[in-house]
Amino acid sequence: xxxxxxxxxxxxxxxxxxxxxxxxxxxxxxxxxxxxxxxxxxxxxxxxxxxxxxxxxxxxxxxxxxxxxxxxxxxxxxxxxxxxxxxxxxxxxxxxxxxxxxxxxxxxxxxxxxxxxxxxxxxxxxxxxxxxxxxxxxxxxxxxxxxxxxxxxxxxxxxxxxxxxxxxxxxxxxxxxxxxxxxxxxxxxxxxxxxxxxxxxxxxxxxxxxxxxxxxxxxxxxxxxxxxxxxxxxxxxxxxxxxxxxxxxxxxxxxxxxxxxxxxxxxxxxxxxxxxxxxxxxxxxxxxxxxxxxxxxxxxxxxxxxxxxxxxxxxxxxxxxxxxxxxxxxxxxxxxxxxxxxxxxxxxxxxxxxxxxxxxxxxxxxxxxxxxxxxxxxxxxxxxxxxxxxxxxxxxxxxxxxxxxxxxxxxxxx
Amino acid sequence: xxxxxxxxxxxxxxxxxxxxxxxxxxxxxxxxxxxxxxxxxxxxxxxxxxxxxxxxxxxxxxxxxxxxxxxxxxxxxxxxxxxxxxxxxxxxxxxxxxxxxxxxxxxxxxxxxxxxxxxxxxxxxxxxxxxxxxxxxxxxxxxxxxxxxxxxxxxxxxxxxxxxxxxxxxxxxxxxxxxxxxxxxxxxxxxxxxxxxxxxxxxxxxxxxxxxxxxxxxxxxxxxxxxxxxxxxxxxxxxxxxxxxxxxxxxxxxxxxxxxxxxxxxxxxxxxxxxxxxxxxxxxxxxxxxxxxxxxxxxxxxxxxxxxxxxxxxxxxxxxxxxxxxxxxxxxxxxxxxxxxxxxxxxxxxxxxxxxxxxxxxxxxxxxxxxxxxxxxxxxxxxxxxxxxxxxxxxxxxxxxxxxxxxxxxxxxx
Numbered sequence: 132x133x134x135x136x137x138x139x140x141x142x143x144x145x146x147x148x149x150x151x152x153x154x155x156x157x158x159x160x161x162x163x164x165x166x167x168x169x170x171x172x173x174x175x176x177x178x179x180x181x182x183x184x185x186x187x188x189x190x191x192x193x194x195x196x197x198x199x200x201x202x203x204x205x206x207x208x209x210x211x212x213x214x215x216x217x218x219x220x221x222x223x224x225x226x227x228x229x230x231x232x233x234x235x236x237x238x239x240x241x242x243x244x245x246x247x248x249x250x251x252x253x254x255x256x257x258x259x260x261x262x263x264x265x266x267x268x269x270x271x272x273x274x275x276x277x278x279x280x281x282x283x284x285x286x287x288x289x290x291x292x293x294x295x296x297x298x299x300x301x302x303x304x305x306x307x308x309x310x311x312x313x314x315x316x317x318x319x320x321x322x323x324x325x326x327x328x329x330x331x332x333x334x335x336x337x338x339x340x341x342x343x344x345x346x347x348x349x350x351x352x353x354x355x356x357x358x359x360x361x362x363x364x365x366x367x368x369x370x371x372x373x374x375x376x377x378x379x380x381x382x383x384x385x386x387x388x389x390x391x392x393x394x395x396x397x398x399x400x401x402x403x404x405x406x407x408x409x410x411x412x413x414x415x416x417x418x419x420x421x422x423x424x425x426x427x428x429x430x431x432x433x434x435x436x437x438x439x440x441x442x443x444x445x446x447x448x449x450x451x452x453x454x455x456x457x458x459x460x461x462x463x464x465x466x467x468x469x470x471x472x473x474x475x476x477x478x479x480x481x482x483x484x485x486x487x488x489x490x491x492x493x494x495x496x497x498x499x500x501x502x503x504x505x506x507x508x509x510x511x512x513x514x515x516x517x518x519x520x521x522x523x524x525x526x527x528x529x530x531x532x533x534x535x536x537x538x539x540x541x542x543x544x545x
Numbered sequence: 546x547x548x549x550x551x552x553x554x555x556x557x558x559x560x561x562x563x564x565x566x567x568x569x570x571x572x573x574x575x576x577x578x579x580x581x582x583x584x585x586x587x588x589x590x591x592x593x594x595x596x597x598x599x600x601x602x603x604x605x606x607x608x609x610x611x612x613x614x615x616x617x618x619x620x621x622x623x624x625x626x627x628x629x630x631x632x633x634x635x636x637x638x639x640x641x642x643x644x645x646x647x648x649x650x651x652x653x654x655x656x657x658x659x660x661x662x663x664x665x666x667x668x669x670x671x672x673x674x675x676x677x678x679x680x681x682x683x684x685x686x687x688x689x690x691x692x693x694x695x696x697x698x699x700x701x702x703x704x705x706x707x708x709x710x711x712x713x714x715x716x717x718x719x720x721x722x723x724x725x726x727x728x729x730x731x732x733x734x735x736x737x738x739x740x741x742x743x744x745x746x747x748x749x750x751x752x753x754x755x756x757x758x759x760x761x762x763x764x765x766x767x768x769x770x771x772x773x774x775x776x777x778x779x780x781x782x783x784x785x786x787x788x789x790x791x792x793x794x795x796x797x798x799x800x801x802x803x804x805x806x807x808x809x810x811x812x813x814x815x816x817x818x819x820x821x822x823x824x825x826x827x828x829x830x831x832x833x834x835x836x837x838x839x840x841x842x843x844x845x846x847x848x849x850x851x852x853x854x855x856x857x858x859x860x861x862x863x864x865x866x867x868x869x870x871x872x873x874x875x876x877x878x879x880x881x882x883x884x885x886x887x888x889x890x891x892x893x894x895x896x897x898x899x900x901x902x903x904x905x906x907x908x909x910x911x912x913x914x915x916x917x918x919x920x921x922x923x924x925x926x927x928x929x930x931x932x933x934x935x936x937x938x939x940x941x942x943x944x945x946x947x948x949x950x951x952x953x954x955x956x957x958x959x
Contacts, residue, residue: 142755142764144581146572147725151563153586158560167558169593172567172584175753179583203737204746205753234732236935242734262936283756285940341561350561405826405847411833412819412826415847419825422901422938430849430857433819433829439844439887443857473853487836524836 132165132299135187137173137180139199139208140282144174152197152287159291162309162352163299165193175199180211188275195295198282200265202245212268212279213252220250223257226266233264258294262286267294305354306361310369312349314379315388315537322347325375329368336368345530346388349376378544381537388536389417389424395543396427401476403539405431406444406469408456409483409499413532429475434465444468457482457494459502463513466504470511477542478504479535480515485524497521499531503538546579546713549601551587551594553613553622554696558588566611566701573710578719578768578775579607589613594625602689609709612696614679616658622693626682627666634664637671640680647678672708676700681708720772722779726763726786728793729802729951736761739789743782750782759944760802763790792958795951802950803831803838809957810841815890817953819845820858820883822870823897823913827946843889848879858882871896871908873916877927880918884925891956892918893949894929899938911935913945917952 136156142148153170160167168191173179180199187194199208213220227249234241248265251257258267258278263286268279278295280287314322319342323330326349329338336353349372353365373380381391396403405414405428412433418424432443437456440446446464454460465480483499490496502515516538520530550570556562567584574581582605587593594613601608613622627634641663648655662679665671672681672692677700682693692709694701728736733756737744740763743752750767763786767779787794795805810817819828819842826847832838846857851870854860860878868874879894897913904910916929930952934944 140755141751141753141766143568144571144584145575145723145764145766146568146570146581147723147762147764148755148757149563149565149568150584154557154560154563156560157558161559167560168587169597170558170564170584170586173582183583201754201756202734203754204744233935236933238933239732242732242738244737245734285936339561407826410830411838411842412821412829412845412847415826415849416824416830419847419849420939420942422899424825425849428825428849430822430847430853431826432846433826433833433844435829435833435839435842435844442887443844473856485836525834528834 132193133191134160134165134167134193134195135191136167136170137183137187137194137196138170138282139173139175139180139196141175141205143172143198152282152284155284155288156195156197156291159296160193160299162307163296164305164307164354165299175205175207177207177211177214180208181215184211184215184277188272188277192275194275194277195291196277196279197287200248200279200281202242202248202264208279209247209250209252209268212255212270216252216255216270216272218253218255221253222246223249223251223266226251226257226259229259229266230264258290260286260290262289269294305356306358308353308358308361308365310351310365311384312351312369312372312376312380313382313386314347314349314376315345315381315533317347317379319347322349322376322379326372327375329371329375336364338368338372345533378541381540387417387420388533388540390421392536392540392543393418393421393424393427395540396477397423399543401427401543403428403477403479404469404473404475406465406478406480407431407433408435408440408465408481409485410481410528410532410535411435413528414479414481414535417532417536429473432469440465444472455494457484457498457500459500459515459517462500462502462515463504466502466513466515467511470504470506474506476506477539479539480504481531481535483527483531485527485531487524495519497527499527499534501531501535501538503542505542546607547605548574548579548581548607548609549605550581550584551597551601551608551610552584552696553587553589553594553610555589555619557586557612566696566698569698569702570609570611570705573705574607574713575721575723575766577710577713578721579713580721589619589621591621591625591628594622595629598625598629598691602686602691606689608689608691609705610691610693611701614662614693614695616656616662616678623661623664623666623682626669626684626693630666630669630684630686632667632669635667637663637665637680640665640671643673643680644678672704674700674704676703683708719768719770720775721766721768722772722775723767724765724779724783725798726765726783726790726794727796727800728761728763728790729759729795729947731761731793733761736763736790736793740786741789743785743789750778752782752786759947792955795954801831801834802947802954804835806950806954806957807832807835807838807841809954810891813957815841815957817842817891817893818883818887818889820879820892820894821845821847822849822854822879822895823899824895824942824946824949825849827942828893828895828949831946831950843887846883854879858886869908871898871912871914873914873929873931876914876916876929877918880916880927880929881925884918884920888920890920891953893953894918895945895949897941897945899941899945901938909933911941913941913948915945915949915952917956919956
């Protein structure tokens with residue numbers, strides 16, 4: 132089975148927005164054994180959209196379209212679909228009610244122009260949007276199944292999960308199961324070397340790697356004549372990958388580093404605090420992005436100024452003057468100060484130069500000291516390590532926060 | 546003049562890599578008055594590439610292709626170009642020498658497989674690659690100018706800057722300039738209503754809207770026979786949009802809400818602190834994502850537990866017991882406590898239920914109290930407002946943090 136992914140939008144064609152929907156849809160369809168023939172992006176132009184639909188329907192069996200369902204005059208996907216199908220646009224009253232209710236839940240009145248979002252070409256199936264205003268659509272064109280979704284990634288993903296992928300779960304002769312294992316702390320080539328022959332291209336399950344924001348993910352795709360066999364194969368390969376990578380792996384599927392730390396802290400019944408300088412709240416944010424974080428995270432400090440490091444965490448002014456704010460001594464004093472302030476088990480501290488300004492030859496941009504503080508029966512101990520992260524300010528902060536979380540994870544695993 | 550952008554690669558079509566090249570190329574071409582008809586992504590398949598080239602050359606005047614020039618068996622763009630042109634692949638000795646020299650500069654020997662990267666279809670112009678191995682190519686097909694570049698963004702960008710854009714600098718027909726104005730606090734339909742006739746589809750400059758994570762962006766595209774006229778028109782429309790939307794607009798281009806608050810705080814010479822509960826560090830993170838944040842942001846607290854709200858910010862236990870942690874009184878006490886703790890001008894506090902658990906009928910998931918504290922000559926004052934944000938935990942936290950920043954921005958504008 133073959134698919135075509137279309138994305139609609141002047142902002143995409145003008146390069147003001149990068150299309151991430153097509154990649155996401157292709158990846159998920161590939162997991163189900165459906166190969167994507169091509170992605171095509173066209174502007175908010177009814178003629179261009181109609182032509183793109185014609186081409187896609189002539190060449191594939193599944194067409195997924197995203198974008199152009201907004202309430203404004205430049206959103207023309209529903210008009211183009213109507214023109215392509217040669218059917219009129221009808222008002223779909225239940226969708227109008229849903230859109231009204233959506234605005235009401237936000238304490239707002241629906242604007243008049245949103246009415247257009249409840250219009251669908253006659254005979255087209257409406258796919259409810261529980262996460263925004265514009266409903267999706269589904270229509271069979273000859274033998275081709277066409278889906279239309281809003282361009283907002285979150286809404287599109289939720290609707291595709293509910294309305295597209297389940298249809299192809301057991302499509303045809305073979306079953307496909309996939310797993311993603313996430314690692315942090317080693318580069319892609321190191322991970323690949325450790326995986327060795329598991330990554331052979333003729334192997335089933337197929338093992339590949341992708342990198343995103345410092346996280347190297349091992350993607351495993353198992354295909355077999357039966358579901359049971361595909362799952363069994365998958366489990367065996369997951370085990371083999373785990374045996375080779377060990378503690379490099381922090382989670383699976385949708386799991387994050389913050390979540391992995393939280394899970395371990397919960398299991399061990401310990402509580403955590405943070406004392407951040409260069410990461411500016413990012414470590415706390417990653418920890419609290421997980422539901423239930425209050426069970427192990429009490430809170431923390433963002434001590435961005437030196438004065439605040441001293442006043443709130445008791446880092447001696449003289450120490451900052453002597454060693455500099457970006458130093459082993461200050462990182463340790465921050466981690467220790469946090470534990471003296473709040474009687475919990477573990478603390479994480481970060482202090483560094485995120486740039487683009489502020490670097491020197493001795494401490495270039497990207498230099499970050501990360502300390503872990505621990506309170507045990509014998510008292511408070513701290514240990515710090517220095518890292519040099521490449522890239523932009525955003526990248527340096529992201530890697531620093533993840534490295535800090537990963538260090539605590541490895542401590543909790545001991 | 547119209548362009549088509551093609552990108553080649555299994556990793557793109559499988560969704561393992563997101564195509565950023567097409568957006569970048571389109572944006573740069575639009576600035577030169579060349580409109581992109583469509584982007585198309587096809588797999589590493591010679592037939593698919595040939596078909597894509599045929600379609601592109603039939604419809605446009607400029608075709609830019611990226612990807613598929615690597616040294617391995619799945620890199621087929623040069624073979625496809627040869628097939629499309631019906632010409633043989635010849636070795637281009639100067640390119641072979643360059644590739645050898647490139648490896649030598651890295652202290653490495655060129656591998657045998659890299660020899661293929663010096664092969665080009667007969668009669669095709671070679672574009673030197675000073676930043677990697679594979680040279681680019683340029684060929685005229687009828688009236689259509691076709692460029693082929695490596696898929697590595699850095700190499701592609703450098704080569705396009707040198708070999709493509711200068712050709713169209715004064716390309717006669719028309720010049721295009723664009724601007725993006727970002728708003729927060731009103732939905733897309735409200736913004737559209739306020740813009741009214743400025744959004745007419747037959748208008749030049751063209752005005753459209755897009756939404757991303759709560760930010761509604763107004764995109765303006767001005768086209769005119771000369772650069773000066775296009776710029777003049779653009780400036781007039783920007784002014785008209787600003788007149789209609791007023792303080793809803795917080796920034797342009799790459800500017801963020803955190804950056805807008807920082808800019809205003811810097812201009813007014815005031816300092817800011819944060820006291821976050823449900824946003825868990827996100828407000829601080831957004832403020833410190835901007836370089837130079839230390840000029841106006843001293844740091845803040847993530848007081849996730851009630852005990853920490855009391856110990857660090859002096860929020861009375863009795864108040865939390867009586868009103869609940871998610872309440873106007875506690876939001877104000879947090880904002881006030883932060884200002885009592887650190888002698889700065891403004892504070893932001895957040896306390897709410899980010900979910901998915903923890904909601905009740907009186908305080909459902911998404912309920913967030915946001916307070917702004919201000920120290921003036923007459924003392925400390927606070928004011929809080931209650932919001933109900935829809936969506937997931939991540940979305941509720943994101944909107945709460947942005948709303949908090951936006952409230953401070955509006956205060957600073959007074």
